[in-house]
Amino acid sequence: MGLTVLLAFILLQTDGLLSKIIFLSGASSPEEIDESVIERYEALAKHPLEINLASMERLSRSGLFSRYQAASILDYRARSGDILSLSELSQVDGFSEEYVNALSPFISLYTRSAPGALKDSLRWKGSLEAKASLRSGGEFSTGAKLRLSRGDLFGAGIAARRSYEGKWKGTGNLAFYGNKWLGKAVIGDFNARFGQGALQWSGFYLSSVSGISSLARKPTGISPVTSYSGDGTHRGAAAVINSGRFSFSAFASAEGLKERMEGADKDITALFGADLTYYGKKGEFGITGISKGFLSANGRWSSGGMDYYSELAYSLKESSAAGIAGLAAPIGKYLKGGMRLRAFPSSYTGKKNGEYSTSLCMEFSDGKYIPLKGKTGFGSSEIRNQASLSVEASLLPIPSKEPERRMIKTVIIWKTRISPLIAIALRGVDARRTYNPKRRIDIRSDILYSNGVFNADIRFNAVYTEVLSILSYVEGGYVKDGFRIYARAALFKADTWDGRLYCYERDAPGNFSVPAYYGTGYALSLFAGGKVGKGRLYIRLCGTDTKEKPGKAELKLQYVRDFR
Numbered sequence: 001m002g003l004t005v006l007l008a009f010i011l012l013q014t015d016g017l018l019s020k021i022i023f024l025s026g027a028s029s030p031e032e033i034d035e036s037v038i039e040r041y042e043a044l045a046k047h048p049l050e051i052n053l054a055s056m057e058r059l060s061r062s063g064l065f066s067r068y069q070a071a072s073i074l075d076y077r078a079r080s081g082d083i084l085s086l087s088e089l090s091q092v093d094g095f096s097e098e099y100v101n102a103l104s105p106f107i108s109l110y111t112r113s114a115p116g117a118l119k120d121s122l123r124w125k126g127s128l129e130a131k132a133s134l135r136s137g138g139e140f141s142t143g144a145k146l147r148l149s150r151g152d153l154f155g156a157g158i159a160a161r162r163s164y165e166g167k168w169k170g171t172g173n174l175a176f177y178g179n180k181w182l183g184k185a186v187i188g189d190f191n192a193r194f195g196q197g198a199l200q201w202s203g204f205y206l207s208s209v210s211g212i213s214s215l216a217r218k219p220t221g222i223s224p225v226t227s228y229s230g231d232g233t234h235r236g237a238a239a240v241i242n243s244g245r246f247s248f249s250a251f252a253s254a255e256g257l258k259e260r261m262e263g264a265d266k267d268i269t270a271l272f273g274a275d276l277t278y279y280g281k282k283g284e285f286g287i288t289g290i291s292k293g294f295l296s297a298n299g300r301w302s303s304g305g306m307d308y309y310s311e312l313a314y315s316l317k318e319s320s321a322a323g324i325a326g327l328a329a330p331i332g333k334y335l336k337g338g339m340r341l342r343a344f345p346s347s348y349t350g351k352k353n354g355e356y357s358t359s360l361c362m363e364f365s366d367g368k369y370i371p372l373k374g375k376t377g378f379g380s381s382e383i384r385n386q387a388s389l390s391v392e393a394s395l396l397p398i399p400s401k402e403p404e405r406r407m408i409k410t411v412i413i414w415k416t417r418i419s420p421l422i423a424i425a426l427r428g429v430d431a432r433r434t435y436n437p438k439r440r441i442d443i444r445s446d447i448l449y450s451n452g453v454f455n456a457d458i459r460f461n462a463v464y465t466e467v468l469s470i471l472s473y474v475e476g477g478y479v480k481d482g483f484r485i486y487a488r489a490a491l492f493k494a495d496t497w498d499g500r501l502y503c504y505e506r507d508a509p510g511n512f513s514v515p516a517y518y519g520t521g522y523a524l525s526l527f528a529g530g531k532v533g534k535g536r537l538y539i540r541l542c543g544t545d546t547k548e549k550p551g552k553a554e555l556k557l558q559y560v561r562d563f564r
Contacts, residue, residue: 017045020102026206026214028413028427030504034204035512039227041106042509046127047149048108052082056279061221064106068302069094071281082111086378101379123564124150129510131558139164143228145510152177157226169262171230183240183247189225189233192251194275194288195298196324198313203232209359209392210411212328212338216309222249230258250274293317305330320347336363357394373420374452387414407433423448437465437498453480461501469499471517483530492517508538508558521546535561
């Protein structure tokens with residue numbers, strides 16, 4: 001074991017971009033998010049949001065900022081001019097150093113006063129990605145993705161992937177952007193996300209509550225989608241029209257068209273939707289409707305450091321209402337709190353069960369910063385102690401069967417940096433239910449080492465349902481001058497399906513792997529990437545072997561070329 005630990009300390013590099021995505025998305029671990037979230041942030045990392053040029057609609061619809069933060073940026077720009085450094089942004093009302101550090105890969109401080117600014121803003125940019133995978137048994141998968149853009153005027157994307165089963169999936173779109181009355185127009189695949197999702201929220205959303213930032217959703221309105229799967233997205237046309245403080249969004253999509261084009265036997269139906277939102281200095285209020293006979297009113301207001309949000313939705317057909325309401329507020333210098341109420345009766349959702357829940361969250365930070373080894377400048381230090389406690393109580397009634405189905409879920413997270421080199425992270429989840437599995441306890445610990453180039457992560461994960469399941473791994477890597485290599489060795493034992501263990505595995509950009517480990521066995525993986533010619537080549541080799549089933553292995557190659 002000593003040699004294994006030593007190798008891990010020599011070989012590992014923690015993925016800084018992923019940790020920032022987790023922070024901004026409100027998740028507590030990568031296992032809680034999905035591929036579409038990763039793809040959206042990776043697209044922003046390639047084409048960062050220019051916060052000195054963006055309008056209120058662009059800022060608030062990016063998903064990076066709350067309404068209060070977007071208003072603070074506009075107010076600061078009007079009073080003091082463009083924001084020229086991350087340190088300056090951290091002094092803007094509503095932004096902390098930790099939040100700005102998480103934002104840093106996804107925003108640009110580009111200013112119109114820079115030499116050649118107009119010419120640079122009209123340049124064509126793009127990226128081409130091609131990948132292929134081979135799995136034991138001769139199974140083959142392939143895919144490609146192409147993106148093009150010209151400043152803030154035009155964007156296009158297309159992606160397609162052939163699965164191991166021989167099925168094709170993909171998305172494509174054209175997007176046009178304006179600086180005056182036209183906000184954007186999209187033809188093809190897009191997401192439509194308004195309010196708090198009580199009525200209209202396509203694609204993935206974080207359902208678990210693990211912290212204050214996971215309580216409220218940040219609506220992105222209409223946004224083009226270029227992903228390999230595009231699950232849950234719309235296929236059709238959409239547009240956003242701006243007039244003063246008002247923004248009007250409308251879309252028309254053909255439900256089932258995407259599945260039909262991919263070979264599924266699916267009926268096609270038309271869906272129309274619209275949203276009208278008013279943006280004030282500290283709040284926004286919107287009305288949303290879709291052609292299925294649903295209406296909603298939503299609002300979000302920020303004042304004195306407190307953030308309020310709510311949405312009330314109504315089904316005209318079923319004469320049934322649903323709603324969400326919550327708030328987040330500082331309690332003291334180092335303590336924050338938040339709560340959320342949800343009520344979704346089955347008559348509104350059309351599902352066999354309804355949902356009524358109450359969520360409470362507390363977050364603590366001691367405000368002490370410790371410098372990180374091997375880093376300089378902004379973001380080169382980390383808070384010494386951070387902790388959060390979240391409790392969610394849910395009633396999930398099925399009126400005809402189990403009117404008293406209940407669950408209470410507690411999540412405790414603690415991270416401490418004990419030196420510039422070493423940090424420890426602990427996460428515990430206790431879910432108690434009146435239905436099977438009646439109890440699930442998930443405890444995870446990570447020991448993290450980093451000196452700026454070499455890092456190490458040693459994890460132990462235990463899950464208890466009816467029996468105990470365990471997973472442990474050591475992971476190593478090295479990153480320098482654009483080259484990176486990671487290696488992982490894991491052991492696991494999960495004798496029941498309810499006790500299966502989920503664990504994120506590193507993969508090439510645009511891919512997201514969170515396999516479920518079941519049975520007794522081991523898993524090995526090797527991932528490397530670096531510059532080859534004018535592009536970047538990524539290689540991933542992984543294998544799993546259990547005593548219950550024959551082992552399986554996969555080799556993946558991916559090449560990415562950016563051009564402008």
